[in-house]
Amino acid sequence: MEGSAISAVMHESASHIISPVIGLHHITLVTGNQEVNRRFYTEILGLRRVKYTVNQDDVFHRHLFYADEKGTTGSAITFFEWPELPKGSIGLGSPHHLAYSVSNIDAIPKWRAWLTSQGVSVTGPFIRDGRVSLYLRDPDGVNIEITYPNTDEVSQDYLNEQDKNAPTIIVITNDMRLVKFNHATPISYDLHQTALFFDKLLALKNSFTKPNPDQADTAIAAIGNDDQPDFLRYIVSDQASRGFVGKGNVHHIAMAVETDEEQRKIETRLNDLRIHNSGVIDRFWFHSLYFRDPDGNLLEVATKGPGYTRDEPLEKLGSSLILPPWEEPERNEIEKVLKETDRKNPIKWPPKYPKIRSPPETIVFPKNPVAAE
Secondary structure, eight states: OOHHHHHHHHHSOOTTOOOOOOEEEEEEEEESOHHHHHHIIIIISOOEEEEEEEETTEEEEEEEEEESTTOOTTOEEEEEEOTTSOBOBOBBTBOOEEEEEESOTTHHHHHHHHHHHTTOOEEEEEEETTEEEEEEEOTTOOEEEEEEEOTTOOOHHHHHHHHHTOOOOSSOOGGGOEEEEEEEEOEESOHHHHHHHHHHHHOOEEEEEEEOTTSTTOEEEEEEOSSOTTSEEEEEOTTOOBOBOOBTSEEEEEEEESOHHHHHHHHHHHHHTTOOBOOOEEOSSEEEEEEEOTTOOEEEEEEEEEOGGGSSOGGGTTSSBOOOGGGGGGHHHHHHHHHHHHHHSOOOSSOOOOOOOSSSSOOOOOSSOOOOO
């Protein structure tokens, strides 16, 4: 974002703006192998593939969507398959992790037992910020948190006892199901600038800032609305350096709005503030608007509709390759290229899971940190 635009954002009042953002819409990442990815997110995490398509900006690479059974807004994790990319690096512009909610606290030790039995690297559970959390990594190295509010104020001793006595889990049960995203965690170099950006652009508030219990001299800053005050939880450090997106990293974070009209208002505000953006793009299942925060993290505002059942009945979601209508003329060539990709990129199952960092919510400081421009 240009300096003049930042200045305009900082001096405008957002008091007249009611935030149209209702929470997270989806989070998109990068995988190196679509079949390993599918097996992990459906067999190990128990999600449903609700759309099997291609990257509309790079149609010879897949775009995979996993969510709850109905593809509910806020539950979809999506992946671009780019096997040729190197492993990414967490930092400014490349978010740290994402978190899913579960429906009860007793699901946490069950998830630990299940994931451990499947060879997945896991750490926790931890009690922090009024919630209980478990952390793991997927085959590409994506950091994932599973969390539930600690409303009953259980102790760490209680959790350790529950963990010790957790039953053997041979299948993901309904009470363990991942419900929807709890939050996403990008990284910020300058919280003041980041908070002003969300306040003045989207009327999202910095609801709290606390020391990071996992790493000295860093903080956790919550950004959100009244209903979900921390659906973005930035790790803040003035020593943070730029990361880069590759395999195992978050590509972008999408926030949800109800209507096209609300999305167009955000587009108008972006333009008024001279913040570079994509303009509204028709993705067929929703409409998208892309821009970056002051730290370089790619953000999207997406509409709730038309939805994933626009071109497939609910019972068949994700069962075959679906293309938006304007890509259908290229289907034969697309399928040919994807088949060749699979020939060159055989699956390895079970995968060798990367180790999860412990404590989990830490960032690596380089010798020469680079500030956000």
